[in-house]
Amino acid sequence: MIIGIIGGGQLARMLALAGIPLGLKFIILDPDKDACAAPLGEHLCGDYDDTELLKVMANKADVVTFEFENVPSSSIAFLSNSVDVFPSEQSLETSNDRICEKTMFKDLGIPTVPFANVENEKDLNSAVNSIGLPAIIKTRTMGYDGKGQYVLREAGDVKKAWDELAGVPLILEGFAKFQREVSIIAVRSKQGEIRFYPISENLHEDGILKTAFSMPDDAIQAKAEGYAKRILEHLNYVGVMALELFDTGEELLTNELAPRVHNSAHWTIEGAVTSQFENHLRAICKLPLGNTEANGYVKMINFIGEIPDRAELLATPSLHLHDYNKQARPGRKVGHATIWSSSKLK
Amino acid sequence: MIIGIIGGGQLARMLALAGIPLGLKFIILDPDKDACAAPLGEHLCGDYDDTELLKVMANKADVVTFEFENVPSSSIAFLSNSVDVFPSEQSLETSNDRICEKTMFKDLGIPTVPFANVENEKDLNSAVNSIGLPAIIKTRTMGYDGKGQYVLREAGDVKKAWDELAGVPLILEGFAKFQREVSIIAVRSKQGEIRFYPISENLHEDGILKTAFSMPDDAIQAKAEGYAKRILEHLNYVGVMALELFDTGEELLTNELAPRVHNSAHWTIEGAVTSQFENHLRAICKLPLGNTEANGYVKMINFIGEIPDRAELLATPSLHLHDYNKQARPGRKVGHATIWSSSKLK
Numbered sequence: 284m285i286i287g288i289i290g291g292g293q294l295a296r297m298l299a300l301a302g303i304p305l306g307l308k309f310i311i312l313d314p315d316k317d318a319c320a321a322p323l324g325e326h327l328c329g330d331y332d333d334t335e336l337l338k339v340m341a342n343k344a345d346v347v348t349f350e351f352e353n354v355p356s357s358s359i360a361f362l363s364n365s366v367d368v369f370p371s372e373q374s375l376e377t378s379n380d381r382i383c384e385k386t387m388f389k390d391l392g393i394p395t396v397p398f399a400n401v402e403n404e405k406d407l408n409s410a411v412n413s414i415g416l417p418a419i420i421k422t423r424t425m426g427y428d429g430k431g432q433y434v435l436r437e438a439g440d441v442k443k444a445w446d447e448l449a450g451v452p453l454i455l456e457g458f459a460k461f462q463r464e465v466s467i468i469a470v471r472s473k474q475g476e477i478r479f480y481p482i483s484e485n486l487h488e489d490g491i492l493k494t495a496f497s498m499p500d501d502a503i504q505a506k507a508e509g510y511a512k513r514i515l516e517h518l519n520y521v522g523v524m525a526l527e528l529f530d531t532g533e534e535l536l537t538n539e540l541a542p543r544v545h546n547s548a549h550w551t552i553e554g555a556v557t558s559q560f561e562n563h564l565r566a567i568c569k570l571p572l573g574n575t576e577a578n579g580y581v582k583m584i585n586f587i588g589e590i591p592d593r594a595e596l597l598a599t600p601s602l603h604l605h606d607y608n609k610q611a612r613p614g615r616k617v618g619h620a621t622i623w624s625s626s627k628l629k
Numbered sequence: 630m631i632i633g634i635i636g637g638g639q640l641a642r643m644l645a646l647a648g649i650p651l652g653l654k655f656i657i658l659d660p661d662k663d664a665c666a667a668p669l670g671e672h673l674c675g676d677y678d679d680t681e682l683l684k685v686m687a688n689k690a691d692v693v694t695f696e697f698e699n700v701p702s703s704s705i706a707f708l709s710n711s712v713d714v715f716p717s718e719q720s721l722e723t724s725n726d727r728i729c730e731k732t733m734f735k736d737l738g739i740p741t742v743p744f745a746n747v748e749n750e751k752d753l754n755s756a757v758n759s760i761g762l763p764a765i766i767k768t769r770t771m772g773y774d775g776k777g778q779y780v781l782r783e784a785g786d787v788k789k790a791w792d793e794l795a796g797v798p799l800i801l802e803g804f805a806k807f808q809r810e811v812s813i814i815a816v817r818s819k820q821g822e823i824r825f826y827p828i829s830e831n832l833h834e835d836g837i838l839k840t841a842f843s844m845p846d847d848a849i850q851a852k853a854e855g856y857a858k859r860i861l862e863h864l865n866y867v868g869v870m871a872l873e874l875f876d877t878g879e880e881l882l883t884n885e886l887a888p889r890v891h892n893s894a895h896w897t898i899e900g901a902v903t904s905q906f907e908n909h910l911r912a913i914c915k916l917p918l919g920n921t922e923a924n925g926y927v928k929m930i931n932f933i934g935e936i937p938d939r940a941e942l943l944a945t946p947s948l949h950l951h952d953y954n955k956q957a958r959p960g961r962k963v964g965h966a967t968i969w970s971s972s973k974l975k
Binding site: 300303304305306323553556557561565569570571573574576578579590593594597598600601602603604605606608618623625 | 646649650651652669899902903911916917919920922924925936939940943944946947948949950951952954964969971
C-alpha cells in the first residue's frame with residue numbers, strides 16, 4: 284500500500300519510520316526540498332494546493348493523511364474526490380475552527396472553558412464582561428504552538444489585543460486555573476474500533492511543548508477516555524486524535540483537539556506496545572489496531588532550536604534520541620529524546 | 630555521520646531504520662537493484678568486490694560495517710586502508726573459518742563440541758574414529774542457515790558426504806545432544822564498553838531459524854556472558870556479536886559466532902530498551918552504548934517464503950510486523966513478527 288502524506292516534517296518522518304516495517308510506502312507533498320521526511324518516500328516538492336501534484340498523489344496513493352491541520356481545505360476536498368483521506372475533511376474543519384470545536388465540545392456535554400465568538404470590538408467587550416479577566420484571545424483558525432494568541436490580564440490589554448488582531452475571526456476563552464495540562468491520544472479505525480493511550484502530562488515553555496510524561500494508571504484516565512470517545516464517534520473519526528485538557532483538580536476541561544499524531548505522545552514509540560504512528564497507519568489502512576498499553580514509564584524532552592551534544596545525550600541511561608535531521612534554528616523543533624524506565628518517573 | 634553497509638538485505642534495512650532517528654545516513658553496497666535496504670540510503674549497485682564502488686564508499690562513509698559474514702576479505706582489506714571497518718578484518722576472518730573459530734574457543738577455555746580439521750579422506754576417517762558418530766561434517770567457510778553441512782549418522786554416510794564435499798576445506802564436529810539451542814548477543818564499543826542482551830532460545834526448522842524467545846533471567850545467562858566477554862576482548866571486537874550455544878542441561882557448549890546483528894535478537898526491537906541494531910550503530914560510531922535490558926517478553930517468528938495475511942497477523946494482540954519488502958520465494962526470509970508480553974511467554 285502507498286500512503287500519501289501532506290506535509291513532510293517530523294510527524295511524517297516518524298509515520299514513515301513506523302510504516303516501512305509494515306510494508307507501506309510513502310508519497311510526501313511538501314514545498315521544502317529539504318523536508319525531513321522526504322528521503323523516506325517519494326517527494327512531491329511543491330505547494331500544498333498544487334493541483335498537479337495533488338493529482339499525482341491521488342493517483343498513486345491508496346489513502347492520504349496529513350501531518351498538520353492547516354492544510355488548505357480545498358486540497359483535502361480535491362483529494363477526497365478520488366482517494367480516501369483520513370481524518371476526514373469534516374474532522375479537519377471542526378478542529379481548525381476554535382468556535383466550531385468548542386461548540387462541538389459543548390453540544391457533546393464535554394466540559395470546556397467559557398468562550399465567545401468575537402467578530403467586532405463590541406463582541407469583544409461584551410465577551411470580556413461575561414467571561415471576565417484573565418482571558419485569552421485567539422484567532423479562530425490557524426493557531427499552533429501558542430502563535431496568534433494573547434492573554435488579557437487587565438482592561439488595558441483588551442484594546443491592545445484588538446488593535447493587533449482585528450480583521451481576523453477571533454475567539455475569547457476563559458482562563459482555566461489548571462493544576463496540570465494533560466492530553467489523551469486516541470485512535471479509531473475505519474471499522475469503529477477505538478483504543479486509548481495512557482494520558483500524557485505536558486509542560487510548555489513559551490507556548491511550545493517542552494516535556495511530556497507518560498502517565499499510565501492516572502486517576503483522570505477514564506474521564507479523558509470518555510470525552511475522546513464521544514468526539515471520535517460524533518465525527519466518525521478515522522486515525523489518531525489528540526485531545527488537550529486542563530486538569531483543574533476539580534474539573535477536567537477540554538482545551539483543543541488535534542486531528543493527527545501529536546507531540547505529547549512521541550513517548551509511545553518506546554513506551555507503548557504500539558506507537559501512535561503505527562496505530563494511525565493501521566487505522567487509515569483499515570487494519571486492526573495495535574495494543575496501546577504502556578510497557579513502562581517515559582519522559583519525553585523536545586529539543587527546540589538545536590540538539591545537545593550527542594555523546595552526552597546517549598550516555599544517559601535508557602535514553603533514545605530522535606533527530607529529525609532539520610537545520611538548527613531558534614524556536615524550531617529539531618528533535619526529541621525519551622527516557623524509559625520500568626518504574627514511575629515522577 | 631554516514632555509515633557504509635556491505636549488503637542491503639533485511640539486516641541492513643533494520644540497521645538503517647534504527648540509525649535514521651539517531652541522525653545517521655547510510656550508503657549501501659549490494660548487487661541487487663531491489664535490495665530491500667536500498668531505499669533507506671544511497672545505493673551503490675554492484676558486486677561486493679567492485680573496486681570503484683568500494684572507493685566511493687570509503688570516500689563517503691565515516692565508518693563501514695557489513696550485514697553478512699561472507700564479504701570478500703579483499704574488500705574488507707581494501708576499505709580498511711582508508712576508513713574504519715567494524716567488526717575488524719580479524720574478527721571476520723576468525724568467525725568465517727570454523728577451524729579458526731573453534732580453535733579460538735578452545736584456546737580461550739570456552740567449551741565447544743569436539744572437532745577436527747579434514748583435508749583429505751584419511752583425515753575424515755580418523756576424525757570419525759576419534760569423535761564418533763553421529764557427527765556433522767561442514768565446510769570450513771561460507772556456510773549459513775544449515776547450507777554446506779551433513780549429519781553423519783552411520784558409517785555409510787561418511788563415504789557419501791566425502792564424495793559430495795571433497796575439494797573444499799572441511800571440519801568434522803561432534804554432535805551435541807542439546808536440550809535447547811540458545812544464543813547470546815553482546816555488543817562492545819570501540820572504547821571497550823560491553824553490554825549483553827538476555828539470551829534467546831531458538832527453534833530451527835530445516836536449518837533455518839523459525840522461532841526465538843527472549844529469555845530474561847535465564848539460569849545460563851551469566852555463563853553465556855562469560856564466554857562472550859572472553860571472545861569480545863580477545864578479538865578487540867567492535868559492534869554486535871552473536872554467539873550460538875547448545876545447552877545440554879549439563880554443559881553449555883559454543884556452536885558458532887556471527888560477527889553481526891543476528892536473527893535471534895530481532896526481538897530486541899520491541900523487547901529491549903535499546904535494540905541490537907541501534908547498539909551496533911552506537912558501538913561502531915564510538916557513541917555510548919544503550920540499555921540492553923528487556924522491557925517484557927517476546928516471541929519472534931520468522932516468515933520464510935511469504936508473509937501471511939496482514940490483517941489476520943495484525944489482529945494478534947501485541948504483534949509487530951516486520952515486512953522486509955522482499956519478493957516472496959520459497960526458503961527466503963521475507964519478514965518476521967514479534968509478540969510482546971508483560972509476562973513470561975513459555
